[in-house]
Amino acid sequence: MRSNDGTRTGGEILIDQLLVHGVTHAFCVPGESYLAALDAFHDRDIKLTVCRHESSAAMAAEAIGKATGKPGICFVTRGPGATNASAGIHIARQDSTPMIMFVGQIGRSMRDREAFQELDYRAVFGTIAKFVTEIDDTARIPELVSHAFHVAVNGRPGPVVIALPEDMLTERIAVPDAACYDQVETWPGLTDMSRLQKLLWAAKKPVALIGGSRWSEQATAALMRFAERFQLPVATTFRRGHLFDAMHPCYAGDFGIGPNPKLVARVRAADLVLLVGDRMSEMPSQSYTLFDIPEPQTKIVHVHPGADELGRVYHAHLAINATPTAFCSALEGLQPPNEIPWRGESDTAHTDYLAWSEKATPVPGDVNLGEVMVWLRENLSEDAIITIGAGNFTGWVHRFYRVRRFGGLIGPTSGSMGYGYPAALAMQTLYPDRTVVCIAGDGDFLMTGQDFATAVQYGLPLIVIVSDNGVYGTIRMHQEREYPGRTVATALTNPNFEAYAKAFGGFGVSVEKTADFPAAFGAAKASGKPSIIRLKIDPEAITPAATLAGIRAKSLAGKG
Numbered sequence: 340m341r342s343n344d345g346t347r348t349g350g351e352i353l354i355d356q357l358l359v360h361g362v363t364h365a366f367c368v369p370g371e372s373y374l375a376a377l378d379a380f381h382d383r384d385i386k387l388t389v390c391r392h393e394s395s396a397a398m399a400a401e402a403i404g405k406a407t408g409k410p411g412i413c414f415v416t417r418g419p420g421a422t423n424a425s426a427g428i429h430i431a432r433q434d435s436t437p438m439i440m441f442v443g444q445i446g447r448s449m450r451d452r453e454a455f456q457e458l459d460y461r462a463v464f465g466t467i468a469k470f471v472t473e474i475d476d477t478a479r480i481p482e483l484v485s486h487a488f489h490v491a492v493n494g495r496p497g498p499v500v501i502a503l504p505e506d507m508l509t510e511r512i513a514v515p516d517a518a519c520y521d522q523v524e525t526w527p528g529l530t531d532m533s534r535l536q537k538l539l540w541a542a543k544k545p546v547a548l549i550g551g552s553r554w555s556e557q558a559t560a561a562l563m564r565f566a567e568r569f570q571l572p573v574a575t576t577f578r579r580g581h582l583f584d585a586m587h588p589c590y591a592g593d594f595g596i597g598p599n600p601k602l603v604a605r606v607r608a609a610d611l612v613l614l615v616g617d618r619m620s621e622m623p624s625q626s627y628t629l630f631d632i633p634e635p636q637t638k639i640v641h642v643h644p645g646a647d648e649l650g651r652v653y654h655a656h657l658a659i660n661a662t663p664t665a666f667c668s669a670l671e672g673l674q675p676p677n678e679i680p681w682r683g684e685s686d687t688a689h690t691d692y693l694a695w696s697e698k699a700t701p702v703p704g705d706v707n708l709g710e711v712m713v714w715l716r717e718n719l720s721e722d723a724i725i726t727i728g729a730g731n732f733t734g735w736v737h738r739f740y741r742v743r744r745f746g747g748l749i750g751p752t753s754g755s756m757g758y759g760y761p762a763a764l765a766m767q768t769l770y771p772d773r774t775v776v777c778i779a780g781d782g783d784f785l786m787t788g789q790d791f792a793t794a795v796q797y798g799l800p801l802i803v804i805v806s807d808n809g810v811y812g813t814i815r816m817h818q819e820r821e822y823p824g825r826t827v828a829t830a831l832t833n834p835n836f837e838a839y840a841k842a843f844g845g846f847g848v849s850v851e852k853t854a855d856f857p858a859a860f861g862a863a864k865a866s867g868k869p870s871i872i873r874l875k876i877d878p879e880a881i882t883p884a885a886t887l888a889g890i891r892a893k894s895l896a897g898k899g
């Protein structure tokens with residue numbers, strides 16, 4: 340309860356501080372450990388969404404951070420609440436996403452007795468989070484929250500965990516708010532840009548790979564203009580397809596898992612790779628096979644907002660410590676050579692991409708996920724948002740869906756199953772008027788599917804498309820490759836997803852033939868309710884290009 344004597348509780352100081360930092364949305368599962376903070380939400384204008392599991396709350400917050408570049412916020416209780424939420428912290432770490440998790444803590448006087456649900460947060464999250472702190476002094480809330488926002492967004496962004504001792508939150512004091520945090524742009528130096536200019540002028544076959552965070556719509560537009568002027572083919576790295584318009588004439592495709600072999604060949608043949616924003620992690624580096632470590636033969640220009648990432652794994656020919664936003668605006672100052680030696684290469688790369696993604700490949704079974712993706716890309720508006728988790732079903736999304744807008748694809752580069760659904764929840768909460776479609780695997784969806792109740796509770800008309808193939812497909816695929824015919828722990832007996840949706844109060848429909856998908860999607864849209872469209876997928880359709888039987892036969896032949 341707020342008083343008018345100029346004092347505030349720790350909880351009130353904290354929530355007021357979030358408002359100063361521009362927070363509009365937060366996700367939580369409540370706990371008795373932070374009641375005073377919850378109470379302070381009562382009279383303040385932050386939309387607090389209560390979830391059914393902390394992994395959903397944390398992943399939803401991560402998705403907000405990913406989509407907006409501002410820290411996504413979640414509140415969870417001590418002990419089990421925090422450990423449940425850890426999946427979201429790991430995603431934010433690997434995906435370089437700004438997020439802040441506030442977690443309850445036992446009273447200060449009980450510390451180190453292993454009191455009820457006590458955790459040492461610095462120890463537990465020390466290697467996952469970018470920064471972990473515990474606020475012992477109510478008067479330091481403004482300072483430490485300000486610190487957390489700065490750490491989360493600057494350099495290479497990442498997750499911050501702040502523990503809140505229960506009695507610290509109820510203490511009442513007078514303390515002024517800290518001012519709103521600043522996000523610091525790191526600009527490339529003039530020398531960096533002139534060295535880059537020289538490298539581009541000497542290049543014969545350059546290519547750009549873009550990924551990571553600290554982008555903006557303006558930055559992607561600036562990069563598109565640069566690519567046009569230089570006729571530079573640009574590919575997006577794993578799950579970062581939203582950074583470049585797929586129909587832009589310089590777009591060379593998705594450089595993640597199962598990329599177009601022509602694109603892989605193009606990157607291998609390049610004499611200059613301009614890597615902007617990404618870490619060149621395991622997926623885009625094609626399991627670290629693409630370039631020699633630590634001294635690549637290919638000239639790499641690595642642009643990254645985190646100084647610590649430069650020279651990690653790959654020793655770049657030119658390392659530039661800059662945010663993609665700042666770097667892309669500096670690109671306006673570069674001039675292409677009068678005669679571009681690689682003239683026409685961006686057109687060829689884009690033609691290769693279009694051919695690779697144009698038509699769904701034939702697959703066993705009556706529902707072709709590729710054709711569903713083609714339908715979606717032709718029928719959804721450009722500002723629709725697709726969210727995904729992890730599993731083989733994402734292979735069809737990456738290959739056949741064409742992302743047109745910044746923020747149009749939200750997925751975990753960390754490969755965390757269960758992410759797509761809470762990400763959709765977050766996106767529909769943030770953008771109530773945009774179409775939000777989560778494409779999920781049957782295994783993937785049920786990792787966070789209990790939060791379908793949350794979409795119903797808040798009346799969010801998101802649509803979940805569940806690829807129901809009755810298997811943990813990715814793992815079955817690896818099993819057939821490594822241990823052909825010996826399937827262990829990869830078969831799934833699923834609920835009736837249509838009935839599941841209805842039982843929660845949503846709309847459900849099952850699709851058994853591709854031709855029935857458009858009507859099912861139309862009915863889901865028309866219902867205005869949270870919807871599940873279940874697709875009956877043949878487990879043999881394991882990738883757009885391979886069947887389980889084919890993988891098994893090949894493996895048996897190899898081992899025979």
Ligand SMILES: Cc1ncc(C[n+]2csc(CCOP(=O)(O)OP(=O)(O)O)c2C)c(N)n1
Binds near residue numbers: 780810813
């Ligand atoms: C949280 C988490 N647990 C386990 C895995 C390992 N894993 C990767 S893909 C996969 C199976 C995905 O199954 P499903 O969602 O049904 O999609 P499918 O591959 O069948 O299309 C598993 C278990 C993971 N990536 N993330």
Ligand SMILES: [Mg+2]
Binds near residue numbers: 807810
């Ligand atoms: Mg599956």
